[in-house]
Amino acid sequence: MAVRVVTDLAPIESPPVSSRAGVLAGLAAALLQNKKALAGLAMLAFFAIVALLAPVIAPYDPHSLQFDPILRPSLAHLLGTTSFGQDIFSQLVWSTRQSLLLAIIAGLMATLISLAVGVSAAYLGGLADHVLNLFTDVFLVIPTLPLMIIVAAYAKSGGVAVLIAVIVITGWSYGARQLRSQALSLRNREFLEAARVRGERSLYIIVFEVLPNMTSLIVAIFLGAALYSVLAAAGLQFIGLGDPNDLSWGTMLYWAQANGALLAGSPIWVLAPGICIALLGAAFALLNYAFDEISNPALRPVKKAK
Amino acid sequence: MSYLVRRLEFFFITLWAALTINFILPRIMPGNPGEAMLVRFHGRVSPQTIKTLEVAMGIDNHQPLWQQYVQYLGNTLTGNFGTSVTFFPTSVGDIVKQGLPWTLGLVGMATVIAFALGTLVGMLSAWRRGGWLDAILPPVFIVVSAFPYFLLGLIVLLVLSLTLNWFPLGFAYDVTSSIELSWSFVGQVLWHGFLPALTIVITSIGSWILTMRNTMITTLAEDYVKMARAKGLSPVRIMFMYAGRNAILPNLTGFAMSLGFVISGAILVEIVFNYPGIGFTLLQAVHSEDFSLMQTLFFLITVAVLVAVLAADFLTAWLDPRTRDAS
Numbered sequence: 001m002a003v004r005v006v007t008d009l010a011p012i013e014s015p016p017v018s019s020r021a022g023v024l025a026g027l028a029a030a031l032l033q034n035k036k037a038l039a040g041l042a043m044l045a046f047f048a049i050v051a052l053l054a055p056v057i058a059p060y061d062p063h064s065l066q067f068d069p070i071l072r073p074s075l076a077h078l079l080g081t082t083s084f085g086q087d088i089f090s091q092l093v094w095s096t097r098q099s100l101l102l103a104i105i106a107g108l109m110a111t112l113i114s115l116a117v118g119v120s121a122a123y124l125g126g127l128a129d130h131v132l133n134l135f136t137d138v139f140l141v142i143p144t145l146p147l148m149i150i151v152a153a154y155a156k157s158g159g160v161a162v163l164i165a166v167i168v169i170t171g172w173s174y175g176a177r178q179l180r181s182q183a184l185s186l187r188n189r190e191f192l193e194a195a196r197v198r199g200e201r202s203l204y205i206i207v208f209e210v211l212p213n214m215t216s217l218i219v220a221i222f223l224g225a226a227l228y229s230v231l232a233a234a235g236l237q238f239i240g241l242g243d244p245n246d247l248s249w250g251t252m253l254y255w256a257q258a259n260g261a262l263l264a265g266s267p268i269w270v271l272a273p274g275i276c277i278a279l280l281g282a283a284f285a286l287l288n289y290a291f292d293e294i295s296n297p298a299l300r301p302v303k304k305a306k
Numbered sequence: 307m308s309y310l311v312r313r314l315e316f317f318f319i320t321l322w323a324a325l326t327i328n329f330i331l332p333r334i335m336p337g338n339p340g341e342a343m344l345v346r347f348h349g350r351v352s353p354q355t356i357k358t359l360e361v362a363m364g365i366d367n368h369q370p371l372w373q374q375y376v377q378y379l380g381n382t383l384t385g386n387f388g389t390s391v392t393f394f395p396t397s398v399g400d401i402v403k404q405g406l407p408w409t410l411g412l413v414g415m416a417t418v419i420a421f422a423l424g425t426l427v428g429m430l431s432a433w434r435r436g437g438w439l440d441a442i443l444p445p446v447f448i449v450v451s452a453f454p455y456f457l458l459g460l461i462v463l464l465v466l467s468l469t470l471n472w473f474p475l476g477f478a479y480d481v482t483s484s485i486e487l488s489w490s491f492v493g494q495v496l497w498h499g500f501l502p503a504l505t506i507v508i509t510s511i512g513s514w515i516l517t518m519r520n521t522m523i524t525t526l527a528e529d530y531v532k533m534a535r536a537k538g539l540s541p542v543r544i545m546f547m548y549a550g551r552n553a554i555l556p557n558l559t560g561f562a563m564s565l566g567f568v569i570s571g572a573i574l575v576e577i578v579f580n581y582p583g584i585g586f587t588l589l590q591a592v593h594s595e596d597f598s599l600m601q602t603l604f605f606l607i608t609v610a611v612l613v614a615v616l617a618a619d620f621l622t623a624w625l626d627p628r629t630r631d632a633s
Contacts, residue, residue: 138319141566145573239577274461278452281453
């Protein structure tokens with residue numbers, strides 16, 4: 001459901017870093033020079049502002065049924081109204097909040113699990129690595145949507161919490177695999193050897209020596225997980241497995257589809273939330289790809305003059 | 307050989323994991339959902355069917371857990387999936403049999419087309435690094451692949467079927483005709499299948515292109531490619547036989563890995579187009595809370611993906627001697 005670009009990770013050859021500020025400053029500088037990253041950032045910022053200012057931007061109460069059904073777009077109703085007489089534009093604006101928040105929260109949680117599983121597998125090695133790796137692969141291969149559908153169907157009326165849980169359970173494995181291979185390539189580097197000789201504890205080494213050197217990959221994995229969350233949440237809500245009273249783009253699509261919006265001649269009801277989902281997804285995808293370019297120099301666009 | 311043995315081991319462990327998830331889920335969910343389903347069943351089916359369902363849903367509390375587990379594994383592996391509530395009194399097995407060929411045909415065709423086309427385009431795009439193909443394709447497909455499958459399906463439906471009337475609105479063949487082996491029927495199937503397949507191809511092709519492009523770029527920097535150039539081999543030969551041939555392996559692994567994602571997307575596409583495959587059946591099962599049908603579908607979809615992954619593994623072993631020799 002999401003783009004899964006499989007690239008062999010470039011071995012890290014840059015000098016090791018151990019202060020977080022240095023890494024983040026470097027990343028920020030690289031981001032600002034990358035067009036794809038800038039486009040993604042701009043889109044994300046736009047949605048964040050809309051989400052924050054929803055009460056100011058939306059002209060009407062999104063739940064209110066006070067208008068005539070299926071009005072054409074006009075100045076009073078920028079995108080027309082639904083079959084229930086709700087203002088589509090107001091719904092769209094308010095829905096930004098849940099859709100964005102859900103993507104970020106589910107993305108963060110999935111990334112944390114990826115980190116825990118991937119890095120400890122690489123660092124512990126041996127049997128623990130074998131078991132964790134197998135566990136990751138199993139979750140990677142099991143088709144996620146049917147699994148999500150079953151879990152969500154069993155735990156019906158669980159609301160947003162269930163949605164997030166389902167997405168996190170099915171979304172962590174890809175990142176874990178990538179993190180493991182990068183952590184493996186770091187394992188025998190001299191600066192880690194030095195830390196071990198100094199007698200640092202494993203936890204210290206992982207948190208302060210290994211993780212800072214994987215910052216760009218971790219950010220890329222978060223972006224991938226967030227993209228996955230956007231699409232997964234939209235898909236689940238679209239087929240009616242979210243809370244139908246929620247205000248989110250997926251739920252809007254569900255109601256539009258349930259009322260045959262395409263056939264009833266109000267395609268905007270379907271297209272508006274759909275395009276928002278696609279744009280939010282594209283924002284995460286663009287940033288994700290940009291990070292791939294930043295962490296793997298071989299992929300950077302070449303200068304044409306050669 | 308040990309490579310294939312390990313892949314087989316993985317196949318069975320994942321199969322077991324899917325079965326176990328099916329077994330555990332209804333037992334850990336609050337407010338036993340299976341019981342509600344059984345209430346609707348009572349008086350309508352034989353006691354033996356009830357028994358099977360009870361085992362699957364974990365309602366039969368007289369037995370110890372491990373016994374239920376063994377019984378459940380036995381039932382599933384012998385193809386005893388129980389009876390469907392939605393399509394009562396048809397058995398779950400029969401319903402799946404009706405839907406499976408449609409899904410396999412649609413997803414299979416679309417995936418193979420997307421994979422072949424995507425690999426070729428990715429190869430070309432890396433070969434002409436910085437050319438127009440390379441400049442346009444990655445950003446376009448990054449954006450397209452962020453499209454939800456069902457959204458693209460809806461747009462395609464709106465434009466090509468509703469507005470332009472070029473294609474039928476859904477389903478796999480004309481509802482008025484019956485299934486038969488004739489040219490007109492085959493034509494209908496292709497006609498009806500075109501839009502769903504197109505949707506799957508457009509949304510999934512991007513990741514093949516990008517993966518292939520990225521690996522190809524790495525491969526093109528290898529010494530043996532430089533050597534081939536120095537020998538003065540024709541560019542076409544270098545592209546396909548030297549660089550492409552080696553770059554395709556990670557793409558094949560990626561192919562196996564992302565099949566689960568593709569199938570997930572295809573389920574949504576089927577729902578949009580009312581295509582009578584597994585995904586559409588799954589939606590009906592969800593709406594009528596038919597848990598035994600849902601569980602069976604999840605299990606069978608997983609089996610299908612695993613078989614495909616295994617096939618890709620065998621193909622990799624055949625293509626790449628290194629995987630065979632590695633201990």
